[in-house]
Amino acid sequence: MNENVPGIFVPQKLIDEMAAAGKGKALEKGVEIAGRMIKQLKQENICDGVHIMAIGKEAVIPDILSAAGLNGS
Numbered sequence: 001m002n003e004n005v006p007g008i009f010v011p012q013k014l015i016d017e018m019a020a021a022g023k024g025k026a027l028e029k030g031v032e033i034a035g036r037m038i039k040q041l042k043q044e045n046i047c048d049g050v051h052i053m054a055i056g057k058e059a060v061i062p063d064i065l066s067a068a069g070l071n072g073s
Contacts, residue, residue, distance in 0.1 A: 017033065
């Protein structure tokens with residue numbers, strides 16, 4: 001994404017975390033990371049909300065919300 005999407009910067013730490021997830025585990029790891037980030041944003045009151053774009057994987061949105069501790073609310 002860093003090279004192909006203008007204005008996007010993904011920290012190397014997250015790239016490494018995704019790479020370490022192993023084959024077939026990337027989606028699960030991505031859900032975990034997204035949930036963790038949303039949870040932090042909420043706990044630190046950084047913003048009023050988030051926009052989740054799970055293009056082609058919309059079915060995982062409840063999993064992301066659950067990982068964020070929001071349980072679909």
